[in-house]
Amino acid sequence: MTSLVADIGGTNTRVALAEGPVPVPGSVRRFRNADHPDLTDVLAAYLAEAGSPEIDGACAALAGPVRHGRGKLTNLDWIIEEDAIARVAGTGRVKLLNDMAAQGHALDHIAPGALETVLEGPAQPGGPRLVIGIGTGFNAAAVHALPHGTLVTEAEAGQVSLPVGDAETLSLARFLAEPDGFAPVEEALSGRGLGRLYDWATAEAGTPRRLDGHGVLAALDTDPEARRAAETFVRLLGTVAGDLALNHLPYGGIYLIGGMACAVTPLASGMGFAEAFRRKGRFAELMRAFRVLTVTDDSAALTGCAGYLASAE
Amino acid sequence: MTSLVADIGGTNTRVALAEGPVPVPGSVRRFRNADHPDLTDVLAAYLAEAGSPEIDGACAALAGPVRHGRGKLTNLDWIIEEDAIARVAGTGRVKLLNDMAAQGHALDHIAPGALETVLEGPAQPGGPRLVIGIGTGFNAAAVHALPHGTLVTEAEAGQVSLPVGDAETLSLARFLAEPDGFAPVEEALSGRGLGRLYDWATAEAGTPRRLDGHGVLAALDTDPEARRAAETFVRLLGTVAGDLALNHLPYGGIYLIGGMACAVTPLASGMGFAEAFRRKGRFAELMRAFRVLTVTDDSAALTGCAGYLASAE
Structure with missing residues (x-):
């Protein structure tokens, strides 16, 4: 039973074959979206190159909302439809998932390493369990194991109020705020957000300058404002992850996922993640019930697509 | 098929008989907890007075955490166990629910009026759907209709960071903060919380004085600080309910429930609830997808107990 799985990002799409709940090692290929008119063209190119294998199920994850078998990428004008995937894959068993949902379905199949x-x-x-995705954007999904399957809940957790507990963070929230005065979590806790934290830190220091998220991480040892931006990121992530834990009580564990999650994980212990996560007044002790892991395998969405098809068999 | 249902609060316990998913009108009785050594004594008194009817299922809701058929009230030293309820009710079909879970199970059975x-x-x-309970404390529960039943999720949503978007609210958060500097939602959004908002408003006005939540609501027309406390409560409730909506995407509706929810509902439109709920930057438009209702029937937990037993038949 071979299935076709795809992870459609804003810039690249990765495609693989899967046997059961796991992508076949070596079958993963990456396509630049800009080189193709739409997803079906990518999938057709992949299948032709793979020798046109017989496919008995297809699942694609995309970074954007999915409704009634139809999805739209947040930052590319591709419309993605289950029907179109079915035609190119030659199977009627097709599922389109939001990328957070796919990552939720991956949790049971991620290698311990x-x-x-x-x-x-x-x-x-x-x-x-709770998946917190921190990359281009920010979002979260609760994962409930039920007698008849897995429920992965939907959210727009990156649009929740940025938590503010002191005057310094209030000055940051004002700096990040949208025209109506509202500062959402995602404006700070995303790749772009880390760049915005640096904008704020350098403006506060009286020497405004620009770096993107990767630039900030590369400058930690040489630029005090880069360090301040990263420390603010880690502390805010601790507070936000703690709030999400209280909203979902993920006694099965919290899984950080995405490029920014991986990038800041080595900084977490030195920059106060645990202290911020557990600073919840008389509920500080409860916070020790939640373990936090980072998923370093960047093919988790592909794994989730394969896992979804395998569990729906 | 007659079942026994109970709603155990910190001060009173209400008990009723139910036929199917609805408590029998006129069968509800209220007991003062202080007059009884434990819940089984209350249930035995109720059943004796009701003529010892045959009971084929029992369900009790309590204001506190439930684990493995055992629960503890937050502010009374009663331990409540399914086994003990089974003995006094004479049925092996017994369920103990957290009160938020019971209210979640009630949603399908609440009269439109x-x-x-x-x-x-x-x-x-x-x-x-999302239930937000605002009474002695604050909490929330997401309610998911699944092919094989209803999932009501658990949370400690009252312990999440109080949202702060301006200097005035930061001064309030500092006033309410616990020794570690953390101010949770429940310190403001509860019956006691409204009293604390009045403490803060009067301290800010330079004339510190005390009123409890009910006192604040009674003084709205005569005391400018009472009005300020209530307005702050309503605005914060709008912001917090909006954040919860983004965390759970309750396209089926948001249900406010509990004594404080009922008490502030008449104030919501005049004091900026909608504006605060929808002030979410570029996601303001999405917020119009969520309708908000208040459950004015204060026996919703009893209804939820009856509904739980009926759906588990």
Whole structure:
């Protein structure tokens, strides 16, 4: 039983074959979206190159909302439809997932070597789990293991109020705020957000200058404002992850995922992630019930697509 | 098929008989907890007075955490166990629910006359719903209709960071903060919280004085600080409900429930609830997808107990 799985990002699409819940090693190929008119062209190119294997299920994850078998990328004008995937893959068993949902469905199939511990804690088997995605954007999904399958909930967690607990963070929220005065989590906790934190730190220091998120991470040892931006990022991530934990009680564990999650994981312990995560007044002790892991395998969305098809068999 | 249902609060316990998913009108009785050593004594008194009917299922809701058929009230030293309820009710079919879970299970059975609209909006049939409980404490529960039943999620949503978007609210958060500097939502959005908002407003006005939540609501027309406390409560509730909506995307509707929810509902439109709920930057338009209703029937937890037993038949 071979299935076709795809992870459609804003810039690249990765495609693989899967046997059961795991992508076939070596079958993953990356396509630049700009080289193709739409997803079906990418999938057709992949299948032709793979020798036109027989496909009995297809699942694609995309960074954008999915409704009624139809999705739209947040920053590319591709419309993606299950029907069109079905035609090119030659199977009627097709599922389009939001990328957070795909990552939720991946949790049971991630290799232990692809998990890095951020905070130790017990993990209640079968307990709710929480995926927090931090990359181009920010979002979260609760994952509930049910008797008849897995429920992955939808959210726009990056649009929630940025938590502010002191005057410094209030000055940051004002700096990041949209015209109506509202500062959402994603304006700080994303790749672009880390660049905005640097804008703010350098403006506060009286020497405004620009770096993108990667530039900030590269300058930690030489630029005090880069360090301040990164420390602010890590502390805010701790607070936001703690708030999400209280909203979802993920006794089965919290999984950080995405490019920015991987990039800041080595900084977490030195920059106060645990202190911020657990600073919840008389509920500080409860916060020790939640372990936090980072998923370092960047093919988790492909794994989730394969896992979804395997569990729906 | 007669079942026994109970709603155990910190001060009173209400008990009723139910036929199917609805408590029998006129069967509800209220007991003062202080007059009884434990819940089984209350249930035995109720059943004796009701003529010892045959009971084929029992369900109790309590204001506190429930684990493995055992619960503890937050502010009373009663331990409540399914086994003990089974003995006094004479049935092996017993369920103990957290009160938020019970209210989640009640949603399908609330009479339309017991719902008051706070914000108009579409309601997607079968979409996720969200219960926000505002009374002695603050909490929330997402309600997911699944093919094989209803999932009501657990949370400690009252312990999430109080949202702060301006200097005035930061001064409030500092006033409410616990020793570690953390101010949770529940310190403002609860019956006690409204009293604390009045403490803050009067301290800011240079004339510190005290009123409890009910006192504040009674003084709205005569005391400018009472009005300021209530306005702050309503605005914060709008912001917090909006953040919860983004975390759960309750396209099926948001249900406010509890004594404080009912008390502030008449104030919501005049004190800026809608504006605060929808002030989410470029996601302001999405917020119109969520309708907000207040459940004015204060026996919703009993209804939820009856509904739980009926759906588990």
